[in-house]
Amino acid sequence: MYTFGKEADKTGELTSKYSDLTLICDNFANESASKLLVNWSSLERHRFNAKTLDYISSATCEKYFAEHLHFNERESVNDLEREFPIAFGILVYHNFDQVEQLLRLIYRKNNFYCFHVDEGADKEFKYMMQWLVDCFPENVFVASNPVDITWGDVSILKAVLQCMENLLARSDKWKYYVHLTGEEFLLVTNLELVTSLKNLKGANLVEGTSLKPNMDRYPEQLPYDLKKYKSSSHIVLSHEAVEFVLKSQISKTIFGALHDYNSPEESFFAVLQFNQKNCFPENVFVASNPVDITWGDVSILKAVLQCMENLMARSDKRKYYVHLTGEEFLLVTNSLKNLKGANLVEAED
Template structure:
């Protein structure tokens, strides 16, 4: 857990120009460190703001040196916390459990945040904290993640029969055949309201889904979307995770176009030292406001009418 500033520890300097957020929503970030701890330092300096909350999860596969480096780096920041790793690997079986732990931790540690955003150390912000909070303040009650109906796709998500490991049967048929639940495919990237996090953390409905997904081979790619899109909890869901996925095979012109569209909060899997053109494009657009995009919106649980 974070502690008050240690007088014996040198004060770190972060980028704060045009980054002070006043009278806007507060974001609680959950950041998993696993892939590139060095990149985390670069990302965190850009992301950090005294008005937000940060919960850091250091994967148990990271070395002791990395853990000590991160803890030393953040020890004097009173709004930064560390979630115990519980020796859980960040694979699909545990990702949703780790996220539920993170949501519960953040709900308990502070009543002042409004949105939950999960990141890893392969993310980098495309927008300042002011612009991100401004956008979310103008779109309150919106939840953001990617989803699609599993029944419309031929997916490689299966349910394992523990008595017959040679037989793998489709998750939809195995787990949901006797219910009215529609299984949705998604990814692990979430931008959720505080109320949605409270529902996921404490609703008895969620216990039923945890049991359903206990035998699924890829639970984290479906768990949150399936719960939020099937429950009777009142919410607005936008089919967009606000992230750009960088790919070396993608033409640089297309990546620049996505950045300039001002429709995303973050970019993933990009080495910032690899392309100065992309770096400059990010900086040029960093303080520009996010544009409202006509996303696919589901208003679920409203007026007892679920729209899918």
């Protein structure tokens, strides 16, 4: 794996003037485990910063691309990936080399990448991050209005929402939002990720449990009588769900209710996800402006037209409209494709 300050020689072996591997092995053979950990920690903190900063100070983006082939569009990127763009929100605050390698791993020209750079990060890291994203002006950027993150309070959730907002403003083409931090590496390819997300068919990936949630993370009663749920901060949301998070009054009310409690990023999305009746929209919903139906008059037609209107507003991708009542059961599988655009309407003289 290529890292700053290391180059591959003709045999493909990694060489480095800092002899990192020798240092680690010598410590392992001759020093105590605690000494090894101290030395490794020190090595990790200081190994790349000075060298990387020197590199960036003199390198152009063209030079960077020439020396880091992973950023070139690969032949292996297929139409499925190009037609299914993903938005990544990534929280970072240190270790530029690791962040750069993460971007190297997940970068595709059709995806979008928002890096929330902690306001409390050191100025050298901020400088290097800005240099990196400036080489990708079309789809990689630093979040606007960054917050100074304190782990455990609402600042983490604010950072996540800031990237969501910026990604929505940047493009309406992406299909899913994926949350990461600069400490993580994806263990799947972009194609595998696209295939998995496509199979979700608009659903979200949010962990959740209602079993003995940490009570210090919630008010005594949530608004709308919603049930309390706990999750991790790792989420995958559909484009539609992200819009709901940022724009709905329900979401804003829940954010306010959790604002002053511990780790709201681990409860906010779970509360929305698992209280489906009132929260995240899926492909099942109640019609707006329902009418009081009287059988035999125009109210039935009004009810049908109301559902049609709501369905058209929800998505323009549906191929056919099928009308049913709660008294009926379908006894066939989907065969509408065979109609080839024709309609099924009974008629009597």
